[in-house]
Structures are given as structure tokens and as C-alpha cells.
Amino acid sequence: MKGKYRFCFCSSPSKLDPNPVYLKMVRLPAKFKMKKSHQKKLLCRVESEVCFGDHNEKDTNPSEIDSLPLDLKMAILTRLPAKSLTNLKHVSKMWSSIIRSRGFIDYFFSVSSTRSRFIVALSNGLFNKPEEKLIFLFSFSHEGDNSSLLANFVIAIPSVSFSSSSGSCESVHGFLSVTAEFRQVICNPSTEEVIKLPVNTRFVGYDPIDDQHKALLVQSINHSDHLEHKVLTLGGGGQGWRHIEGTTAPYSPISVGVCIDGFVYYGAYSPNRPINPVMVCFEVRSEKISFIKAPEDVVHWGNEAIFIEYKGKLASIVRFPFGRFHSFDLWILEDVEKHEWSKQTCVFPSSVWDDVGDIKMSFPGTNKAGEIIMAPKLLSLDVRPFYIFYYNVETTNVRRIRLLGIGDDEEFRRSSGFVDKGECHVRIAPQHVESIAHFKDPII
Structure with a gap:
């Protein structure tokens, strides 16, 4: 079996309401298109921060990720496991505002329904x-x-x-x-x-x-x-x-x-x-x-x-x-x-x-x-x-x-x-x- 036991005890439910973020999907301009190898590198970078708290100033440039179009950020996020997204909300306000938005919650569910x-x-x-x-x-x-x-x-x-x-x-x-x-x-x-x-x-x-x-x-x-x-x-x-x-x-x-x-x-x-x-x-x-x-x-x-x-x-x-x-x-x-x-x-x-x-x-x-x-x-x-x-x-x-x-x-x-x-x-x-x-x- 994968993973260790985590016991989930009943507690007060979250009081966080979804933040209004506009999540209309658009076609990427040519200047934002990137090779799959670079997309994979960015995904691994995000996963590393979520799972291990890794942050290397020389290797990670926050502005590079921040400058990406919203739909590309969403594409990266939907490839992460749901529990990683829960942790990612605590990494930055940017990730938190996207993940908690009603639009992304619905989009993630739509993608998840295929698997x-x-x-x-x-x-x-x-x-x-x-x-x-x-x-x-x-x-x-x-x-x-x-x-x-x-x-x-x-x-x-x-x-x-x-x-x-x-x-x-x-x-x-x-x-x-x-x-x-x-x-x-x-x-x-x-x-x-x-x-x-x-x-x-x-x-x-x-x-x-x-x-x-x-x-x-x-x-x-x-x-x-x-x-x-x-x-x-x-x-x-x-x-x-x-x-x-x-x-x-x-x-x-x-x-x-x-x-x-x-x-x-x-x-x-x-x-x-x-x-x-x-x-x-x-x-x-x-x-x-x-x-x-x-x-x-x-x-x-x-x-x-x-x-x-x-x-x-x-x-x-x-x-x-x-x-x-x-x-x-x-x-x-x-x-x-x-x-x-x-x-x-x-x-x-x-x-x-x-x-x-x-x-x-x-x-x-x-x-x-x-x-x-x-x-x-x-x-x-x-x-x-x-x-x-x-x-x-x-x-x-x-x-x-x-x-x-x-x-x-x-x-x-x-x-x-x-x-x-x-x-x-x-x-x-x-x-x-x-x-x-x-x-x-x-x-x-």
C-alpha cells in the first residue's frame, strides 16, 4: 500500500469562501508557448515546493511562474494530486487565490472526472x-x-x-x-x-x-x-x-x-x-x-x-x-x-x-x-x-x-x-x- 496512515478527526469546517478569480480559458499567445520539457520542469519545481518545501533562489525565479498566463497555471495545477493542491495553498497568495476560486474548483473537478x-x-x-x-x-x-x-x-x-x-x-x-x-x-x-x-x-x-x-x-x-x-x-x-x-x-x-x-x-x-x-x-x-x-x-x-x-x-x-x-x-x-x-x-x-x-x-x-x-x-x-x-x-x-x-x-x-x-x-x-x-x- 502507498502512504502512511493519517487519521482524520472531525473539526470545524473551513470558513474560506472562494475568491473571485476570472478563469476564462483562452488560446495562448505564441510568446507564452513553451516546449513540453520546460512545462515539465516548471511542474516539477512546483511539486518540489509543495511536497518538500524546497526553494532554491538560484534555481527558482518566482517571476517566471507568476508571469505565466492563468490558463497555463491552471494546466500545471490540474496535473497535481488533490492533496498537493491543499498544501500548495499555503505556499503563496497567488496559488491560494487560484486554487480557492470557484472557477478552478469546477475546472479541477471536470478534469478529475475523466480519471x-x-x-x-x-x-x-x-x-x-x-x-x-x-x-x-x-x-x-x-x-x-x-x-x-x-x-x-x-x-x-x-x-x-x-x-x-x-x-x-x-x-x-x-x-x-x-x-x-x-x-x-x-x-x-x-x-x-x-x-x-x-x-x-x-x-x-x-x-x-x-x-x-x-x-x-x-x-x-x-x-x-x-x-x-x-x-x-x-x-x-x-x-x-x-x-x-x-x-x-x-x-x-x-x-x-x-x-x-x-x-x-x-x-x-x-x-x-x-x-x-x-x-x-x-x-x-x-x-x-x-x-x-x-x-x-x-x-x-x-x-x-x-x-x-x-x-x-x-x-x-x-x-x-x-x-x-x-x-x-x-x-x-x-x-x-x-x-x-x-x-x-x-x-x-x-x-x-x-x-x-x-x-x-x-x-x-x-x-x-x-x-x-x-x-x-x-x-x-x-x-x-x-x-x-x-x-x-x-x-x-x-x-x-x-x-x-x-x-x-x-x-x-x-x-x-x-x-x-x-x-x-x-x-x-x-x-x-x-x-x-x-x-x-x-x-x-
């Missing part, structure tokens, strides 16, 4: 002492057709853990929404910021129009069928939690949610099981809630129900969740307005279980190619390779990918508390895009 990664979250035991509980986050590349990938340690979130009945990890426009011990933890791995939200905070969504992340809290009113809904905007300028007025008929939420293109979807019955299975649709921008009729199959397994984005649409993976299975049903919401769903049965080879044993299988989502990801929900008790699988719906082919440095690393297991400390639960967030955006003054 998305997936995050693997491991928890070191629900029955550990509170001060010993940790969720470790690792990053892997989706790129290429490699049969093995090397883990890159990111951060560790303290004092929380997954369990067999709860826990999820979802990437929501640069942030991670981690559900652990029935509460939401919002994390940006790139800036190492973490916010723990109140109990009963169920879902996190992103509004691409107003560029806002919002958390949705859902709780029963006096133990009745009626639910109270509250919304928190991360970066809401001090608004704090606010009630959603005029919500719909009573319903019982029964599953985790998924955010797709500005909408958060989660399974429910209205009002109670087994009457009227539905998908609840929370529009992040308008903060309105509506219902979509759903097949009984997609919500039947309650908290074990699986919802993912599949080729831009809401989809559900239906399988027997408590043992081995050799096929699953892929339900796709084809028409939101007409509430029309399609169904396809997908079969995969029984040999997949040779690498998994009797461990439950999860379906965290898809890669960029549209292949469905299948992964064990636990690390095996013995030291052995850890595999995930890519399933192609059109061809029914299955690819096996080994994640190095997790299941097969005895020293990592021992130092992380995975030995004689109970089960190690695994959750995966596919297609995570790095972001250098900060939480801005959410009042929790």
Missing part, C-alpha cells in the same frame, strides 16, 4: 472500543484492463464502524456519504474534512444546477406513521436545518438511497409493508418529495435492497441476499413519468464463489464501461486475496480484479485491528471523482 477512481471502505470491528473503531478509506484506479490493482491509503475516519445490517459508502459529486452505525458521515477524502451528521440523517444528494450538497433527515413524529423531513445545505450560509413543509402521504422508508442527476431515490411502502411498494423521489433543488410506483421485488428485501445508477437510470439489483446465488434480476426504471420498469435476468458462473466463499455479495454500482461491480461484503477471516468482479450485462462476461494490499496483507490486518476483533466489513463507492471543494459553514 475517476473507486473507494474501498473497511471497518475494523463493530465491537471494538469506541476509541478503537476506524473506517479506512482506500483509493483504486478504474483505468486499464489490469488483473490486479494496488491500494492507495487515503484517510481513516474515527469512532464509527459498519455492521452486517447497516453501512454504506456512496460518492456524491466529490464528497463521500458514509452511513455507519445508523448515522451519516460526510467526508471529502481530498481535503480530509469530515462532518458527522445527527442520527436519523438518512440521505445526501447533490443539485447540479445550484451546485449544492444537501442532507435529508427523516424521522417519525411521536412514533406515528407521519414523518418529519428536514434539510441541511452543506455551505448554506448559516441556514441550518429547516423543515420541508407540505410533504406527501405517510410512508415507511426501508432502504438506503442513491443520488442520480439531482434526485435522491430510496425504497419505501406507503403507508406500511406490504401495501403499495414505492420509490421515494427527493428532488434536491426544489426539496420536494414524490412517489414512483415500484415492483414489489425491488423493495422486498428491505434494508438489503440494492439501488444503483445504471447507464444514467435508476436500477435495482434483486437477488437472494442471505446466501449463494447464480443469477440476479436487473430492474431498470425506464420512464419516470409513466412509472415503467424493465426486467432482465442476469446469470453468472458459479466459479465466482470460489474466490468469495460463503460471504455475502454486494453490488455497489458500475464502472465507466457500464459493467456491474460485484464485491464481497466482508474480508475473509484468513489471509487471502481479495477480489471484485465486473459483470457485463450484454455479453454476460465476468472479469476478476484482485485488490492488492488489503485481504492478502497480514501486517495491515494486524495493525488495523482486523485480527481477533470480529468481522471486517467492506463497502465500495465506484466512480469517485476527486474534488478540492470545502464544506462551508454548515450549522449542524
Whole structure:
């Protein structure tokens, strides 16, 4: 594994607002064009200052970098890792003003979206002492057709853990929404910021129009069928939690949610099981809630129900969740307005279980190619390779990918508390895009 462990403790979020810097991309005048070798030299110079604090008066001429056009500076910066950019903000006011600007944050996210990664979250035991509980986050590349990938340690979130009945990890426009011990933890791995939200905070969504992340809290009113809904905007300028007025008929939420293109979807019955299975649709921008009729199959397994984005649409993976299975049903919401769903049965080879044993299988989502990801929900008790699988719906082919440095690393297991400390639960967030955006003054 690359890197040493860095423990990310919850602290007050950054109060730095983006500085207004005009970042229109223009064609470089001829006098500013330079050879690739010189661009590489400048990049290495910047990286050296960021990573090692090197500054040699004879070798470094600040005016040379300062005089570069803004878009060339941006091109240099976008080639740096997100965490290096965080450090670079402290090197000079010039770099700081660019990196903190809204324009550069959006530009960096756009560039990062072409090289998305997936995050693997491991928890070191629900029955550990509170001060010993940790969720470790690792990053892997989706790129290429490699049969093995090397883990890159990111951060560790303290004092929380997954369990067999709860826990999820979802990437929501640069942030991670981690559900652990029935509460939401919002994390940006790139800036190492973490916010723990109140109990009963169920879902996190992103509004691409107003560029806002919002958390949705859902709780029963006096133990009745009626639910109270509250919304928190991360970066809401001090608004704090606010009630959603005029919500719909009573319903019982029964599953985790998924955010797709500005909408958060989660399974429910209205009002109670087994009457009227539905998908609840929370529009992040308008903060309105509506219902979509759903097949009984997609919500039947309650908290074990699986919802993912599949080729831009809401989809559900239906399988027997408590043992081995050799096929699953892929339900796709084809028409939101007409509430029309399609169904396809997908079969995969029984040999997949040779690498998994009797461990439950999860379906965290898809890669960029549209292949469905299948992964064990636990690390095996013995030291052995850890595999995930890519399933192609059109061809029914299955690819096996080994994640190095997790299941097969005895020293990592021992130092992380995975030995004689109970089960190690695994959750995966596919297609995570790095972001250098900060939480801005959410009042929790």
C-alpha cells in the first residue's frame, strides 16, 4: 500500500469562501508557448515546493511562474494530486487565490472526472472500543484492463464502524456519504474534512444546477406513521436545518438511497409493508418529495435492497441476499413519468464463489464501461486475496480484479485491528471523482 496512515478527526469546517478569480480559458499567445520539457520542469519545481518545501533562489525565479498566463497555471495545477493542491495553498497568495476560486474548483473537478477512481471502505470491528473503531478509506484506479490493482491509503475516519445490517459508502459529486452505525458521515477524502451528521440523517444528494450538497433527515413524529423531513445545505450560509413543509402521504422508508442527476431515490411502502411498494423521489433543488410506483421485488428485501445508477437510470439489483446465488434480476426504471420498469435476468458462473466463499455479495454500482461491480461484503477471516468482479450485462462476461494490499496483507490486518476483533466489513463507492471543494459553514 502507498502512504502512511493519517487519521482524520472531525473539526470545524473551513470558513474560506472562494475568491473571485476570472478563469476564462483562452488560446495562448505564441510568446507564452513553451516546449513540453520546460512545462515539465516548471511542474516539477512546483511539486518540489509543495511536497518538500524546497526553494532554491538560484534555481527558482518566482517571476517566471507568476508571469505565466492563468490558463497555463491552471494546466500545471490540474496535473497535481488533490492533496498537493491543499498544501500548495499555503505556499503563496497567488496559488491560494487560484486554487480557492470557484472557477478552478469546477475546472479541477471536470478534469478529475475523466480519471475517476473507486473507494474501498473497511471497518475494523463493530465491537471494538469506541476509541478503537476506524473506517479506512482506500483509493483504486478504474483505468486499464489490469488483473490486479494496488491500494492507495487515503484517510481513516474515527469512532464509527459498519455492521452486517447497516453501512454504506456512496460518492456524491466529490464528497463521500458514509452511513455507519445508523448515522451519516460526510467526508471529502481530498481535503480530509469530515462532518458527522445527527442520527436519523438518512440521505445526501447533490443539485447540479445550484451546485449544492444537501442532507435529508427523516424521522417519525411521536412514533406515528407521519414523518418529519428536514434539510441541511452543506455551505448554506448559516441556514441550518429547516423543515420541508407540505410533504406527501405517510410512508415507511426501508432502504438506503442513491443520488442520480439531482434526485435522491430510496425504497419505501406507503403507508406500511406490504401495501403499495414505492420509490421515494427527493428532488434536491426544489426539496420536494414524490412517489414512483415500484415492483414489489425491488423493495422486498428491505434494508438489503440494492439501488444503483445504471447507464444514467435508476436500477435495482434483486437477488437472494442471505446466501449463494447464480443469477440476479436487473430492474431498470425506464420512464419516470409513466412509472415503467424493465426486467432482465442476469446469470453468472458459479466459479465466482470460489474466490468469495460463503460471504455475502454486494453490488455497489458500475464502472465507466457500464459493467456491474460485484464485491464481497466482508474480508475473509484468513489471509487471502481479495477480489471484485465486473459483470457485463450484454455479453454476460465476468472479469476478476484482485485488490492488492488489503485481504492478502497480514501486517495491515494486524495493525488495523482486523485480527481477533470480529468481522471486517467492506463497502465500495465506484466512480469517485476527486474534488478540492470545502464544506462551508454548515450549522449542524
